[in-house]
Structures are given as structure tokens and as C-alpha cells.
Amino acid sequence: MLWPSASLSLLNKYRIAHQLRTPAGFSSLYHQALLTNPGIGRQSPTMAKKRNKRRIARDQLAATVRKHFNSAAINENDVIANMMYRTRHKDKVFRMSLGVTVIKKP
Numbered sequence: 001m002l003w004p005s006a007s008l009s010l011l012n013k014y015r016i017a018h019q020l021r022t023p024a025g026f027s028s029l030y031h032q033a034l035l036t037n038p039g040i041g042r043q044s045p046t047m048a049k050k051r052n053k054r055r056i057a058r059d060q061l062a063a064t065v066r067k068h069f070n071s072a073a074i075n076e077n078d079v080i081a082n083m084m085y086r087t088r089h090k091d092k093v094f095r096m097s098l099g100v101t102v103i104k105k106p
Contacts, residue, residue, distance in 0.1 A: 003066040004059060011061050020068055025061040 003011070008025050015022060 001069070003062040003069070006062065006065075008058055008061075011058070011065050014065050014069075015061065018068060020064060022061065022064045023056050025056055025058045 012024055014020075015024070
């Protein structure tokens with residue numbers, strides 16, 4: 001997958017879903033330029049946070065997500081079993097039987 005061209009919302013969703021210890025990315029290049037250049041932007045609450053909680057550039061977020069994605073180990077047997085289960089039962093609702101029988105009195 002081309003992580004640098006992925007949308008910021010996708011990168012942030014991945015970051016949240018996999019609980020990566022990296023801050024969110026800037027929502028636009030304008031906001032990044034405004035907050036990182038010298039001046040009032042650096043004194044805003046977003047940039048006054050601790051260094052590890054400040055927002056980062058989109059490219060840095062994409063690199064972090066790419067490294068995490070590439071390092072993830074995949075168990076091929078589980079993937080194949082899940083795929084087969086989903087294709088067989090895609091239109092059926094999962095039902096769990098509890099083994100309890102109800103006897104109606106006449």
C-alpha cells in the first residue's frame with residue numbers, strides 16, 4: 001500500500017485502532033505551517049504540549065504507520081480459515097445454541 005498517499009483520516013484511524021504511541025497528524029499543510037513557524041503559533045495549546053504529544057507532519061505519521069504495518073506478523077492459516085468462514089456464512093446470522101430446550105405444557 002502507498003502510505004504517503006493515504007488520507008489523513010485513514011492514517012489516524014489506523015493509529016487509533018492499533019494504539020500506536022504517536023501523536024495525530026496536522027489536518028492541513030496550512031495548519032502545520034502556521035503552528036510550526038516562529039510566532040504566535042508555537043505558543044498555541046497544540047504546540048505548547050509536551051514534545052511527545054504535539055502533532056506531527058503527515059509524512060512522519062505515514063512512515064510510522066508503514067513501519068508498524070510492515071512489522072506485523074501474519075498467521076496465514078488463521079487468515080485462510082477466517083476467509084473461508086466468512087465466505088460460507090456471509091448471508092447467515094451467527095446463532096449460538098445454548099442447549100436449553102423449552103417444554104410447553106398442554
